[in-house]
Amino acid sequence: MQRRSDEQGQALLDALLEGRPQEPGLAARAAAALGLPEQGRYTVVVFRAGGCGPADLSTAADGMRFFRRTRADCEILVVALADHDPAGLAPLLARWCPGPGGIGPPVDGLAELGAARRLADVALLTCPPGTAGIVRLEERLPAALVASQPELSARLLADVFGPLLALDPADRALLVRTLDAWLECGGSAGRAAGRLYCHRNTVLNRLRRLEQLTARSLSQPRELVEMMLALYAFELSAPL
The missing domain is CATH 1.10.10.2840 (PucR C-terminal helix-turn-helix domain)
Structure with missing residues (x-):
């Protein structure tokens, strides 16, 4: 039953990240399945495939919680920030993740994860080929404008x-x-x-x-x- 609940939570999280047209109650069901507040501060981090380091990335650190999703071409982290400053996220993630990676801006609820993921994708585009490191979109806005067009x-x-x-x-x-x-x-x-x-x-x-x-x-x-x-x-x- 616990495994089935975990799989259901991951599927709901995937639906939110993909920004699908939301069915009523999707964010609320994801919150219940994942044990997270529906309204809270979240951000999304996107890494190029293999850029997020070992699979034993801690699921919680410095009061933040991490949910990792793997795709064919990238790896995604959903971060429950709570009251933490997102500026400290990049050096924290550097313990496990060499990058390159892009951090989207904070959003105020699970329903906004699709938008946060899209902006994290843009942040990742500002990392030149062959480089490492994890960058925040807010620090790369001019380059993000260029990279997104x-x-x-x-x-x-x-x-x-x-x-x-x-x-x-x-x-x-x-x-x-x-x-x-x-x-x-x-x-x-x-x-x-x-x-x-x-x-x-x-x-x-x-x-x-x-x-x-x-x-x-x-x-x-x-x-x-x-x-x-x-x-x-x-x-x-x-x-x-």
Whole structure:
């Protein structure tokens, strides 16, 4: 009877995660079967297949409860947050899960798990190929916008970085790394130079070359936004 109850709870959880048109009482029945509040704080984490680590992932830790579901192409965790800050979830999961993984925003009830799962899928899309780590959607919103629109992303990349993409791969990677470091350092060429182990003037020369290749100025806000979004599109399609 306990096994049958567990299987029923898992099936109901799957229905909620898939965002099916909800039959009356679905969330309430899932809450009863899983021993969870129907209204409460939940989030969903999606990992690429194999990214969630061993099958003995703890079902409870630091006051949170975890429900793991496995798919052919991904692994899903439903997390009952209770009163815990979701910002602490990624380092907690890193004990078991190397990633890559995407964490959706918190929702206020089991009935919203389908939406949380879709947004967790988008968060996962912001993890470039070949990388690990677990990221929160709230920390990746610009990249998520790019990743969720692949057709527009490809057009943006070709339009902004077209001449750059035609360069020798090593030369292209050097310029892209310089732009990324400069942005990460808040537009400081000096700090970017320290990160890249080169002279400040070298950074400035590389940025000027980027401006020439892209026909865009890093000092113009609108054009800078285009460069940043194109950088996200490049990193998500072809990691350095």
